[in-house]
Amino acid sequence: MTASDRTPGKPEEPRVTVEVPVLRIGAGLDDYEGLSRFVVSLRKPQGLHMTLLHVGILDHLVADIEAWTKGRSTPERVLPEIVSWLTELPVLEGFLGKSDRLVPLGGGRLMGLEVDVPQEVHDYQALLVQGLHVLLDDLGLDNIDDFILSSHALGYRSPRWLPHIAVGKAQSRQQGATELAPVAIEFGDSRIRHRESLPAQ
Structure with a gap:
């Protein structure tokens, strides 16, 4: 499947990400709901999270990899490798961050809290990206930085x-x-996120 094969109106498969859930903002719900002065359609607090790595719809990522390698990396090989890599990632333990700034996201369509996080969170996120580089190298990709920035599935x-x-x-x-x-x-x-949707190994 290529980007042009994705049928409009067809329900999309879940987007897979590595993320950390938000357990609490400020002293509680009132602090969060105060943000409604600045945004439209404030998201439900129980769904709030911070994405550390966006992997995307797996079938789309597999198709991007197959196209980049001109068919040398087949879906039958690529998909199990991606799933194995994801499920073996180390877990980052919960942590505290802080925010004092609301910033535009997604070309100005969304608003988000810019978060100051501990250095170990930056280190973990860098580890994820390095691991992705190793995975893609093992799958036979060249010019990996270019692939990551151009893949519609990864969405960088x-x-x-x-x-x-x-x-x-x-x-x-x-x-x-x-x-x-x-x-x-x-x-x-x-x-x-959407771990339950990953193919069984």
């Missing part, structure tokens, strides 16, 4: 990771960053 827009939590829609495309009173954020252990 920049090589620099910005720790953030998407919280809702921007009030307008012109909405800029907003300074906030500093708030502590508690995160849980890292996990694979």
